[in-house]
Amino acid sequence: MIRIFLTGYMGAGKTTLGKAFACEISVPFIDLDWYIEERFHKSIRELFTERGEASFRELERNMLHEVGEFEDVVVSTGGGTPCFFDNMEYMNGCGQTVFLDVHPDILFRRLRVAKLQRPILQGKTDEDLRTFIVEALDKRAPFYSQARYRFDAGYLESRGQIDESVQRLRQLLGL
Ligand SMILES: Nc1ncnc2c1ncn2[C@@H]1O[C@H](COP(=O)(O)OP(=O)(O)O)[C@@H](O)[C@H]1O
Ligand SMILES: O=C(O)C1=C[C@@H](OP(=O)(O)O)[C@@H](O)[C@H](O)C1
Ligand SMILES: [Mg+2]
Structure with missing residues (x-):
């Protein structure tokens, strides 16, 4: 059984x-954000606006527990998923966890063109965005570092x- 959380x-x-x-390892893929949006x-963005972040995090945890029961699945979590409740412990308990480690400069380059879909980044200038990324990575590092594998x-x-x-x-996970 393969259950992987990115x-x-x-x-x-x-x-x-x-x-x-x-697709490469022929296992069904679930993106937790898409799963929530469909459900x-x-x-x-609408869920954040209408319910507020705290309520979003609760439903995110519930949906994580739902997909965590699936057998043979690759799950892409949301960026904040590991940082709330005992989500990281939960994922480590039922699957293999991978932290996708990316330098803040690269994240900035990617996110400045893709920030519209992400409620947390809404309305930030380039300068704000750069600082925000560095500070958020600092706060989230203790959670991400609990992942079993680190991948560049x-x-x-x-x-x-x-x-x-x-x-x-594939090599990292021995698949
Ligand atoms: N070459 C690129 N130039 C600009 N933006 C990119 C490029 N490659 C990826 N991105 C953006 O970076 C983000 C990284 O991809 P994504 O898989 O959505 O990350 P995550 O799911 O971890 O938030 C995407 O929003 C995508 O639009
Ligand atoms: O980092 C975060 O707190 C979030 C990341 C998003 O997912 P992606 O990491 O796939 O963009 C999404 O879950 C939501 O906008 C909140
Ligand atoms: Mg995503």
């Missing part, structure tokens, strides 16, 4: 790599790099 900051590549990796018929996901800019990363992840 964790890491926004823009680390959890969705991109998770999807390609699951509630709302975007993550700084190379996802082209199809070729994604393929190469998929193979590297």
Whole structure:
């Protein structure tokens, strides 16, 4: 049985790599954000706005427990998932956890063009965004570092790099 959780900051590549990796090893893929959006018929952005973050985190935990029961699955979590409740402990208890480690400069480059979909980054100037990423990584590091594996996901800019990363992840996990 294969149950893998990909964790890491926004823009680390959890969705991109998770999807390609699951396809490569022929295991169903679940992106926790998409799973939540389908279940509630709302975007993550709407759920944040309507309920507030605390309530979003509760439903995120509930949905994590739901997908954590699936057998043979690659799950891409949301960037904040490991940092609330005992979510990290839960994931370590039922599957293999991977922290996608990416340098803040690369995260900044990716997120400045993809911040609209992410409620937490809304309305930030470039300067704000850079500082915000560095500070958030500092706060979240104690959670991400509890993942069993650490993977350098700084190379996802082209199809070729994604393929190469998929193979590297495969080796890391011995699959
Ligand atoms: N070459 C690139 N140039 C700009 N943005 C990129 C590039 N590659 C990926 N991104 C962006 O970086 C983010 C990383 O991918 P994603 O898999 O969504 O990360 P995560 O799920 O960890 O938040 C995406 O939002 C994507 O739009
Ligand atoms: O870091 C966070 O707190 C969040 C990350 C997002 O997922 P991605 O990391 O896939 O962008 C999404 O769950 C939500 O916007 C909150
Ligand atoms: Mg994602």
